[in-house]
Amino acid sequence: MFIHNFKYSIKLLLKNRQLVFWTLAFPIIMAVLFNMAFSNIENSETLEAIDIAVVDDNSFNSSLIYKNSLKSLGEGDERLFNITYTDEKGADELLSEKKVTGIFRIVKNEPVVTVNSNGLRETVLCYVVNEIKSTGDLVMKLGFEDIRKNISSGNKIDYEKEFTDIAQDVLSSDANINNVSTSNMSYIMIEYYSLIAMACMYSGLLSMTLMNYRLANVSAVGKRSAVSSAKKSRIVLPSLLASFVVQIAGLILLYLVLIFYVRADFGNELPKIILLSLAGSIAGLSVGTAVSVMVKAGENAKFTGLVGVIMAGCFFAGMMGVMMKNIVDKNVPILNKINPVAMITDGLYALYYYNSYERFWFDVISLAVFSLIVLLISINGLRRQTYDSI
Amino acid sequence: MTVFNAFLKVVKKNIITIIIYTLIVIVFAAANMQTDNGPTGFISEKPDIMIINNDQGSALSKNFEKYLRENTNIVDIHGSDEDIADALFYRDITCIVTIPENFGKCVISGNTPEVEIRTCGNDFAAFSEMIISQYLRIQNSCAKRIQDESKLIETINSSPNKKAEVNITTKLDTSVMSKSKTYFNFAAYSMMSCILFIVCLVLSSFNELSVRKRTIVSSMNYKKYGFDLFLSSFSYAFAVWVFFMLLSLIMVGKSMISLRGAAFMLNAFVFTLSALALAYMLSCLLFKKNAITGIVNVLTLGFSFLCGVFVPAEFLPSWVLSIARVMPTYWYIQNNELIGTSEHLSGDVRSLLINFLVMGGFTLVFAIVGIIVSGRKRKIA
Structure with missing residues (x-):
């Protein structure tokens, strides 16, 4: 009886095209779309060499500090600028065609920067020009200070060497910065994590569809099941197991796409990720069961409603914009503490970003408690459903 | 009138969906409409x-x-x-x-x-x-x-207080233009979803075999029936466009009452026509109403992700943008970019017109495919 029900439950699920689309195909389509849209977004956030034009005239050539500094900033693999040396007209053309971020020129011995608009690249250009100007002034100040000291102590002075040494000293001075950043800073991963969470929660659609077949007040099959001699547990448990099996198959497909096509970074924590996905899928199954049992509405209304609720959960968990999860976590933390999509997303995020596992286990336990509460509510609802007539 | 009433009934039934799509554009556009710097001078970015x-x-x-x-x-x-x-x-x-x-x-x-x-x-x-x-x-x-x-x-x-002179060439109010561009880019998703979802639902209801058979045997003039369907769909799409344009006045402000504002609105109108034609074609191609939600979601999300609605086009890989060229949303976004960033709109009229023409071409192709498929279906019925 158990195996018979299980087999037919699987058949029922796989023959329902709408269900197959939402639970198996939709997450994969979204993963492909995410990959296409986000594959370049973080690369474009890095500070690449900035294209600038320098007006190469007599004024520029006589301002040695700018000439030499810009030359050194435009050399090497880690250069800050890609410099085009040109005349006034050429520089203006390059800027108007947006081929360069800005123009550097010397006017009346003072540096002048021309940019098209405001922006980070433009700011960096201005900052660097200001710093060259400041460093030049500082070299002069320190140089005169040294010369004054040497004169007062009666030492012989080589002016040119004095200034060159100081300039060399300032430019080669070590900042001694220890960068302890971690490499796991890709916030786009949150998109994929919330997608996995969505796929886990879509198991609710599977369990809800099967439970609708078992409920006398929803379907004709349910009426026949209700009057049969079979125990409710023998009807309900195979349905839940079948939903779980189909869900796992869907998740495996999604993970295959994410690992081999999208190349999402899951680190070396695969067992824990599997555990979290299973816990998430159980949470989804329990939600679907509860909606089917507790909500008195038609099949379509329940389906649309559940998809809507899951999508709302995804929205708060950051699927439609990574920052949303952060905004909710900061301002209405309770919302994501009771949102199973956010619990799954947060658990995956904790595994990716943090070295410790406290936050991960907190999310797993939260999911388990959530599932238990929702399942208890469903069981309580199911136990009370008896009909004299319907 | 019968057709129009049926249309209104479906709209009423799906009003929640329309509200959700409207809220999406409000939330996303508002979240991304951060105040940029004005055009009055150079202002440094600060990390x-x-x-x-x-x-x-x-x-x-x-x-x-x-x-x-x-x-x-x-x-x-x-x-x-x-x-x-x-x-x-x-x-x-x-x-x-x-x-x-x-x-x-x-x-x-x-x-x-x-x-x-x-x-x-x-x-x-x-x-x-x-x-x-x-x-x-x-x-x-x-x-x-x-x-x-x-x-x-x-x-x-x-030393650090020495500042070089900085000149900025743009005369555009980049703050307002950035807001307008963001709003109209996000509106592409919501407008297309509202139009595709409702028009497909209504037209596919009328395209159902049993309804079609009854319509064919009825005394109703077939041309009038077709015209009523077109007029109702167009009126709905027009109403969606008017609604989102009014919303733009609230979200972006008075700057919409300008030449650039009018250009944004015109662009949105041409895009609305392509969305309407696409909805017509889909309703002729789809056999089951259940499939509408899935297909509409995949199409609207797909267009939005690949054409620069959710992620700015400048961040998309070039191969994705090459694929996006076969979608009307791409040309709509390109026009928004032009309108929002062009120093002199009159100088870019040719590019704008080309993008309008491509969108018009899409509208025509969708409509022709729809007419051919619906003609075949009529013969089958």
């Missing part, structure tokens, strides 16, 4: 950083903090280490600078104290590192010559 100063008593560490305050936005994150780490991950801050305990003493004694930084690795983080590095280099080279703390601070501070 958001956090400072952990473990050498509070030292004047040198305070001077370092002061320099960072002048060149960056200092953000204070109150909470646990986890909250700070989260803020870095989500780019609330781009860099955490930790000034060590013995910073001041170390500098005075001629050594170079190690300053620890933790960044999120983006362009603003790189700029923060540049600012920090610049100060420390100046400080260290001054400290080799000056051992008196107050004189050292005075010398360091004498």
Whole structure:
């Protein structure tokens, strides 16, 4: 009886095209779309060499500090600028065609920067020009200070060497910065994590569809099941197991796409990720069961409603914009503490970003408690459903 | 009138869906309509950083903090280490600078104290590192010559206040244009969803075999029936366009009442026509109403992700943009970009017209495919 029900439950699920689309195909389509849209977004956030034009005239050539500094900033693999040396007209053309971020020129011995608009690249250009100007002034100040000291102590002075040494000293001075950043800073991963969470929660659609077949007040099959001699547990448990099996198959497909096509970074924590996905899928199954049992509405209304609720959960968990999860976590933390999509997303995020596992286990336990509460509510609802007539 | 009433019934039944799509555009556009800088002059971008100063008593560490305050936005994150780490991950801050305990003493004694930084690795983080590095280099080279703390601070501070002259060429109000562009880009998703979802639902109801058979055998003039369907669909699509244009007046403001505002609206209208034609074609191709939600979702999300609605087109890989060219949304977004960034709109009329023509071409192709498929179906019925 158990195996018979299980087999037919699987058949029922796989023959329902709408269900197959939402639970198996939709997450994969979204993963492909995410990959296409986000594959370049973080690369474009890095500070690449900035294209600038320098007006190469007599004024520029006589301002040695700018000439030499810009030359050194435009050399090497880690250069800050890609410099085009040109005349006034050429520089203006390059800027108007947006081929360069800005123009550097010397006017009346003072540096002048021309940019098209405001922006980070433009700011960096201005900052660097200001710093060259400041460093030049500082070299002069320190140089005169040294010369004054040497004169007062009666030492012989080589002016040119004095200034060159100081300039060399300032430019080669070590900042001694220890960068302890971690490499796991890709916030786009949150998109994929919330997608996995969505796929886990879509198991609710599977369990809800099967439970609708078992409920006398929803379907004709349910009426026949209700009057049969079979125990409710023998009807309900195979349905839940079948939903779980189909869900796992869907998740495996999604993970295959994410690992081999999208190349999402899951680190070396695969067992824990599997555990979290299973816990998430159980949470989804329990939600679907509860909606089917507790909500008195038609099949379509329940389906649309559940998809809507899951999508709302995804929205708060950051699927439609990574920052949303952060905004909710900061301002209405309770919302994501009771949102199973956010619990799954947060658990995956904790595994990716943090070295410790406290936050991960907190999310797993939260999911388990959530599932238990929702399942208890469903069981309580199911136990009370008896009909004299319907 | 019968057709029109049926249309209104479906709209009423799906009003929640329409409200949700409207809320999406409001939430997303509002979240992304951050105030840009105005056109009046050059304003420097400042990275958001956090400072952990473990050498509070030292004047040198305070001077370092002061320099960072002048060149960056200092953000204070109150909470646990986890909250700070989260803020870095989500780019609330781009860099955490930790000034060590013995910073001041170390500098005075001629050594170079190690300053620890933790960044999120983006362009603003790189700029923060540049600012920090610049100060420390100046400080260290001054400290080799000056051992008196107050004189050292005075010398360091004498240099960073020199500013070069900066000229900005744009005459555009980039703040307003950025807002308008963001709104109209996001509106593409919501407008297309509202039109595709409802028009497909209504037209596929009329295309159902049993309804079609009844219509064919009825006394109703077939041409009038077809015209009524077209008029109802067009009226609905027009109403959606009017609604989103009115919403743009609220979201963007008075600047919509201008030549550029009119250009944005015209672009949205041409796009609405393509969406309407696409809805007509889909309703002729689809056999089951159940499939509508799925297909409409995949199409609208697909168009939006690949054409630059959710992710700005400049961040999309070139191969994705090549694929996007076969979608009307791409040409709509291209026009929005032109309208929002062009210094002289009159100079870009040709490009604008080409994009309009491509959208018109899509409208025509969708309509022709729909007419052919619906003609075939009529024969089958």
